[in-house]
Amino acid sequence: MSDSRPIGVFDSGLGGLTVAREIFRLMPGEKIIYLGDTARCPYGGRSEETIKTFGIQDARLLTDYDVKLLVVACNTVSAVALDLIAASCKDVPVIGVVIPGSRAAARRTAVRKVGVIGTAATIRAGAYTRAIQGFDAAIKVYGKACPLFVPLVEEGLLDHEITRHAVQYYLAEVLDSGVDCIILGCTHYPLLMQTIQEMVGTRTQLLDSALWTAREVFEILKSLNGLAAGKTGGFSESRFLVTDYTPHFKDLASLFLGAEIPSIEQISLEKLTKPCSTVPAAA
Amino acid sequence: MSDSRPIGVFDSGLGGLTVAREIFRLMPGEKIIYLGDTARCPYGGRSEETIKTFGIQDARLLTDYDVKLLVVACNTVSAVALDLIAASCKDVPVIGVVIPGSRAAARRTAVRKVGVIGTAATIRAGAYTRAIQGFDAAIKVYGKACPLFVPLVEEGLLDHEITRHAVQYYLAEVLDSGVDCIILGCTHYPLLMQTIQEMVGTRTQLLDSALWTAREVFEILKSLNGLAAGKTGGFSESRFLVTDYTPHFKDLASLFLGAEIPSIEQISLEKLTKPCSTVPAAA
Numbered sequence: 001m002s003d004s005r006p007i008g009v010f011d012s013g014l015g016g017l018t019v020a021r022e023i024f025r026l027m028p029g030e031k032i033i034y035l036g037d038t039a040r041c042p043y044g045g046r047s048e049e050t051i052k053t054f055g056i057q058d059a060r061l062l063t064d065y066d067v068k069l070l071v072v073a074c075n076t077v078s079a080v081a082l083d084l085i086a087a088s089c090k091d092v093p094v095i096g097v098v099i100p101g102s103r104a105a106a107r108r109t110a111v112r113k114v115g116v117i118g119t120a121a122t123i124r125a126g127a128y129t130r131a132i133q134g135f136d137a138a139i140k141v142y143g144k145a146c147p148l149f150v151p152l153v154e155e156g157l158l159d160h161e162i163t164r165h166a167v168q169y170y171l172a173e174v175l176d177s178g179v180d181c182i183i184l185g186c187t188h189y190p191l192l193m194q195t196i197q198e199m200v201g202t203r204t205q206l207l208d209s210a211l212w213t214a215r216e217v218f219e220i221l222k223s224l225n226g227l228a229a230g231k232t233g234g235f236s237e238s239r240f241l242v243t244d245y246t247p248h249f250k251d252l253a254s255l256f257l258g259a260e261i262p263s264i265e266q267i268s269l270e271k272l273t274k275p276c277s278t279v280p281a282a283a
Numbered sequence: 284m285s286d287s288r289p290i291g292v293f294d295s296g297l298g299g300l301t302v303a304r305e306i307f308r309l310m311p312g313e314k315i316i317y318l319g320d321t322a323r324c325p326y327g328g329r330s331e332e333t334i335k336t337f338g339i340q341d342a343r344l345l346t347d348y349d350v351k352l353l354v355v356a357c358n359t360v361s362a363v364a365l366d367l368i369a370a371s372c373k374d375v376p377v378i379g380v381v382i383p384g385s386r387a388a389a390r391r392t393a394v395r396k397v398g399v400i401g402t403a404a405t406i407r408a409g410a411y412t413r414a415i416q417g418f419d420a421a422i423k424v425y426g427k428a429c430p431l432f433v434p435l436v437e438e439g440l441l442d443h444e445i446t447r448h449a450v451q452y453y454l455a456e457v458l459d460s461g462v463d464c465i466i467l468g469c470t471h472y473p474l475l476m477q478t479i480q481e482m483v484g485t486r487t488q489l490l491d492s493a494l495w496t497a498r499e500v501f502e503i504l505k506s507l508n509g510l511a512a513g514k515t516g517g518f519s520e521s522r523f524l525v526t527d528y529t530p531h532f533k534d535l536a537s538l539f540l541g542a543e544i545p546s547i548e549q550i551s552l553e554k555l556t557k558p559c560s561t562v563p564a565a566a
Contacts (some may be wrong), residue, residue, distance in 0.1 A: 038329075045531065047527050047529045050322050050527045050552075120529075147438055148438060148445070151431055162445060162448045165444055165448055169443075
């Protein structure tokens with residue numbers, strides 16, 4: 001049995017394309033409908049209430065496209081609103097990026113000390129701590145918000161002196177705590193992996209939540225007999241939707257995706273925010 | 284004659300509070316209704332179409348409060364959508380932050396070379412260049428987008444090694460062009476003034492568009508016989524509206540305003556984005 005429907009993937013902006021990239025690598029036959037809410041990104045500094053509202057709107061739009069699985073490829077939304085989204089999309093399995101990375105970290109830490117870096121909202125929500133300690137309550141988790149990393153990536157300063165100073169600034173304290181694993185808890189951060197790895201040294205493992213999420217997508221679809229029949233061609237049939245299209249966007253998108261996006265479709269914010277009686281209020 | 288109605292001031296987020304601060308300093312009797320669209324900030328990386336839509340919505344909300352003057356305290360909106368907003372708010376004088384700073388620079392440059400730093404959208408729109416050359420067509424204008432400055436200010440790294448590296452990174456080329464004035468074309472940047480001044484040296488003047496805008500507000504109200512009758516107490520009667528309220532907000536707000544905000548009122552995005560037949564479409 002197989003399922004030819006697309007996988008829905010959304011993020012506040014571009015970052016979730018790192019998750020899409022890993023899905024295409026692992027399952028080249030799968031097609032994706034991607035939504036980036038680029039008119040309102042980034043979500044990472046906003047209140048929980050606003051993140052819930054925006055996350056529900058994003059999820060609702062993608063479920064209108066008859067997706068077979070919904071991936072919340074935004075750490076901030078995954079950390080704050082995953083249960084709410086799952087409850088409001090009962091007909092579609094919903095997975096976030098927090099659990100897969102947390103499971104990998106819980107299995108890999110030898111010293112039972114794990115670092116998590118992400119946006120202010122992700123760290124404040126504490127979802128990684130709860131998820132990791134759900135796998136092993138004895139693990140200590142050290143979270144650190146790194147608000148400069150997203151703008152540094154979006155400036156293309158992946159391996160620049162400013163970025164190395166910022167990595168030092170944010171990670172010194174996490175390293176002092178003796179962790180042996182650090183979860184990159186934001187979909188922008190894989191682009192900084194090399195620079196971060198140089199600073200933390202080879203004895204500290206960096207875990208890319210995008211990679212582990214793609215593996216979880218594979219396992220779930222396999223268990224549901226829901227993988228696509230074809231083994232190639234998913235990328236060229238995929239669609240990429242944004243709520244705002246800027247001159248800077250296309251170059252950055254290919255940096256995140258590792259390939260040129262064939263076409264980008266702009267949808268109106270009104271379409272995203274239209275009232276819908278089938279979805280519970282986000283409060 | 285006098286006018287006791289409030290002045291409306293809006294920005295995508297917090298930055299416009301630097302304009303409010305200068306208005307209170309110059310005209311302590313004036314009260315302000317401030318709007319920060321903190322659920323959708325920053326605007327600086329968005330497309331012109333989206334900036335126009337958001338700017339119109341912000342302006343419309345403030346005119347509903349019967350303001351006597353509307354200050355577009357957002358450089359990005361001023362650079363992209365000021366004419367559109369003025370056309371849609373015919374009953375209220377509308378001023379932006381681009382013209383006042385440009386006039387000051389045109390008067391002050393001895394070498395007729397002016398630098399302008401701002402967001403990507405502000406620089407791309409070229410409004411400062413047009414405004415400065417409108418005052419003196421022989422002046423050469425060197426614009427530079429500095430997307431890291433806003434997040435650096437919001438991280439509170441006003442005088443930090445990372446910030447000094449970023450200032451060096453963005454301003455080296457502008458200084459090489461031989462300018463003797465640089466306009467701080469973003470309402471966040473006055474908070475970096477000291478760090479930028481140290482880097483550029485005392486022979487380069489930094490012009491704070493917030494300060495020059497407040498002076499223009501005074502001149503306009505005076506010419507219209509529209510100043511408030513009282514000479515004190517405006518601040519305590521002012522109102523501060525936001526579309527999203529985060530834990531980080533209040534501390535940052537006092538940093539920008541130079542005083543503690545008495546109360547912050549959250550308004551819903553729905554209130555901001557509601558359709559309105561009296562306002563032309565922003566396309």
